[in-house]
Amino acid sequence: MEKKWWHGKTAYQIYPKSFQDSNGDGIGDLRGIISRLDYLRDLGIDLLWLSPIYPSPFVDQGYDISDYCNIAPVFGTLDDFDELLSKARDRGIDLIMDLVLNHCSSEHPWFKKACADPLSPEADYFYIRKGRDGQPPDNLRSYFGGSVWSKLPGHEDEDLWYCHYFAREQPDLNWNNPQLREQIYSLVNFWIDRGVKGFRIDAILSIVKDLSFPGLLPDAAGDGMSHAANMNALLLDRIGPYLNELKERTFVRADCFTVGEVLTVTDKSVREFAGTNGYFSTMFDLSCRAVIESAPHYTQFTTLGPDEFASCVFATQELYQQAGAMTAPILDNHDEPRGVSYFMPEYLQNAQGARALATVQLTLRGIPFIYQGDELGMTNTHFASIDEFNDLYALDEYRHALESGLSDEQALRCVAWHSRDNARTPMLWDDSASAGFTSGKPWLRLHQDWRTVNVKNQLHDENSVLHTYRRLTALKHDSRWHDVLAWGDFTRCPVGSGMIAFWRHDENCTLLTIVNTRQDVFTMDLTRAPGADLALSAPDHHCCDLIFAANGVSLVNTILTLGCGGAAVICLRHKAMA
Numbered sequence: 001m002e003k004k005w006w007h008g009k010t011a012y013q014i015y016p017k018s019f020q021d022s023n024g025d026g027i028g029d030l031r032g033i034i035s036r037l038d039y040l041r042d043l044g045i046d047l048l049w050l051s052p053i054y055p056s057p058f059v060d061q062g063y064d065i066s067d068y069c070n071i072a073p074v075f076g077t078l079d080d081f082d083e084l085l086s087k088a089r090d091r092g093i094d095l096i097m098d099l100v101l102n103h104c105s106s107e108h109p110w111f112k113k114a115c116a117d118p119l120s121p122e123a124d125y126f127y128i129r130k131g132r133d134g135q136p137p138d139n140l141r142s143y144f145g146g147s148v149w150s151k152l153p154g155h156e157d158e159d160l161w162y163c164h165y166f167a168r169e170q171p172d173l174n175w176n177n178p179q180l181r182e183q184i185y186s187l188v189n190f191w192i193d194r195g196v197k198g199f200r201i202d203a204i205l206s207i208v209k210d211l212s213f214p215g216l217l218p219d220a221a222g223d224g225m226s227h228a229a230n231m232n233a234l235l236l237d238r239i240g241p242y243l244n245e246l247k248e249r250t251f252v253r254a255d256c257f258t259v260g261e262v263l264t265v266t267d268k269s270v271r272e273f274a275g276t277n278g279y280f281s282t283m284f285d286l287s288c289r290a291v292i293e294s295a296p297h298y299t300q301f302t303t304l305g306p307d308e309f310a311s312c313v314f315a316t317q318e319l320y321q322q323a324g325a326m327t328a329p330i331l332d333n334h335d336e337p338r339g340v341s342y343f344m345p346e347y348l349q350n351a352q353g354a355r356a357l358a359t360v361q362l363t364l365r366g367i368p369f370i371y372q373g374d375e376l377g378m379t380n381t382h383f384a385s386i387d388e389f390n391d392l393y394a395l396d397e398y399r400h401a402l403e404s405g406l407s408d409e410q411a412l413r414c415v416a417w418h419s420r421d422n423a424r425t426p427m428l429w430d431d432s433a434s435a436g437f438t439s440g441k442p443w444l445r446l447h448q449d450w451r452t453v454n455v456k457n458q459l460h461d462e463n464s465v466l467h468t469y470r471r472l473t474a475l476k477h478d479s480r481w482h483d484v485l486a487w488g489d490f491t492r493c494p495v496g497s498g499m500i501a502f503w504r505h506d507e508n509c510t511l512l513t514i515v516n517t518r519q520d521v522f523t524m525d526l527t528r529a530p531g532a533d534l535a536l537s538a539p540d541h542h543c544c545d546l547i548f549a550a551n552g553v554s555l556v557n558t559i560l561t562l563g564c565g566g567a568a569v570i571c572l573r574h575k576a577m578a
């Protein structure tokens, strides 16, 4: 596989509203991020993804952009941005912007012009269509519920509809229009010229549409509609020309790193999207989310235990490896509840479980993205009432839940279970009021554990989750292990239910990552581990070094013992090579 500058790097996702406030308005901002750059450097971060910071009405927290070439005043100015970029660079950190190109905001001047004059050139930047017998043009359901079509503002009597795969305030952009595509390339190049080294690309599969808007047979939800994602999957083969042109006109100019948010992946699409000449450098591993979201209804609480988590993640590792591609392992992000609450058994939904998951995530093949707060072991937030939620999706689900006859308590439980707000609560810096996040009132409630789970406390504790993350990123930077962790092959090591274990190996080195999520103690002679022959073809002449351990691990000669939550990375070699 061709080596790239981003291989072996560790990325970190900042949710700007919730990272660090500098001016007391209760909302995080760029100067706040600047003040925490040393923290990120010490955490061993190489790439920093900022969720959208552009001007926006924030209906969908900035994923509704009203000006692509500026900074939202609530976050700061372009000068602040330039300072952030250069100070991050001084610390060896490159910035990645969020590119939301499937839709803009209904407050964007393009959409306003389209509404003012549906015959204007800008009107063709969107999908504006006549309805069918007074009904929307097709029966697709939006990601946030309800039809993907709404009446065009100002033209409600004319049976004119516009398409939005997400909220009605997020009109979809018509990628068939060449002028629109030119506008898109120039806004991407605006940020490249400023010094940005990469992009996270939002909801990209949705950009391709069947212009006859045929709709689909209703899915299992029972509302006569079909989820827009089903249409994306059908049209996957048609997206190539758009993405190739986007790449050629923008990313290749500066050898940018790009990571796609792509939910539907097949053997073929992985190679096309993220292989050597793929559209993107990598794509998030969203396989766990796909399982969770496959529950037909939001009243169902699907969760994954460690075995299912491992089986999703391992399948992705193999898929990408076979395709000559790299994935981007995640535990969660701003759209998902916390991984430690979803993937760990109840007795490990704590710091131990967080250390175990981190060990897996940071030693897998690919470019891991740590979501802010995961490095503290943050779990899901406890919401006491619907008034504590902010996310439009959560509020919508709550309304639907009540309408479908659930009690207030049941509806709240559903929303709390799924809500994106679980992981959007403010970063916990210390145990002062508002957890050091703001001197004002935080825009979203604090996580319940803020007095104990915070950066200040964890910096003082060598065994903390934070120090575990630091040790893991240090391992990735260590020249002895860098290459095998960056490019080494991945092979499963099946040692039994509740155990998550895999090999990373190249011609010089073999590492075993092993985690015990069971309640009992696990013991194994490493020379007998499935696949140990990768390293130990002469079993009498071996040597095993524990290069990383957390949560109660011991290694005596070749006998490894892991307590509940125990996590280890071991280097196995011939004695001759030692």
Ligand code: NOJ
Binding pocket: 060, 063, 100, 166, 202, 203, 261, 334, 335
């Ligand atoms: C995916 C983003 O991560 C999510 O937060 C957003 O709501 C949708 N795309 C729409 O942009």
